[in-house]
Amino acid sequence: MWSQIDANMHMRHSAYADFAAQARLTLLDKAGMDARQFLELHIGPILFREELIYLREVNANDTLRVTCEMTKCRPDGSRWSIRHEIYRKDGTKSAIVNVDGAWIDTKQRKLVSLPEELMTKFKAIPRSEDFTETTS
Numbered sequence: 001m002w003s004q005i006d007a008n009m010h011m012r013h014s015a016y017a018d019f020a021a022q023a024r025l026t027l028l029d030k031a032g033m034d035a036r037q038f039l040e041l042h043i044g045p046i047l048f049r050e051e052l053i054y055l056r057e058v059n060a061n062d063t064l065r066v067t068c069e070m071t072k073c074r075p076d077g078s079r080w081s082i083r084h085e086i087y088r089k090d091g092t093k094s095a096i097v098n099v100d101g102a103w104i105d106t107k108q109r110k111l112v113s114l115p116e117e118l119m120t121k122f123k124a125i126p127r128s129e130d131f132t133e134t135t136s
């Protein structure tokens with residue numbers, strides 16, 4: 001984790017986003033949506049917004065746990081929001097990362113919906129207690 005440390009000897013600001021991104025990819029993979037499928041279908045996730053809320057320091061030797069939950073989703077799954085919470089080993093919540101995203105056709109560079117098979121898997125990922133279905 002040394003490469004993630006800043007001059008103040010705690011985790012640099014952008015590392016939180018890196019850990020959240022890896023957790024999102026792991027979440028999709030566990031849902032049965034692996035990178036190979038996305039490559040074959042020429043579809044990938046794209047972010048429109050990423051918000052980081054820093055709560056407590058993370059130091060060089062801290063072990064982290066990152067949770068992911070969907071907080072919003074359109075009925076067709078074309079747009080969505082995911083909240084990540086980053087915890088130190090002692091259980092202290094260190095940060096919250098909120099993202100808003102969609103799916104893009106990587107060849108046409110246009111927003112698309114997921115094929116039905118992937119849509120079913122995507123809609124089954126964990127949802128937050130405050131989850132809302134949205135049209136925006």
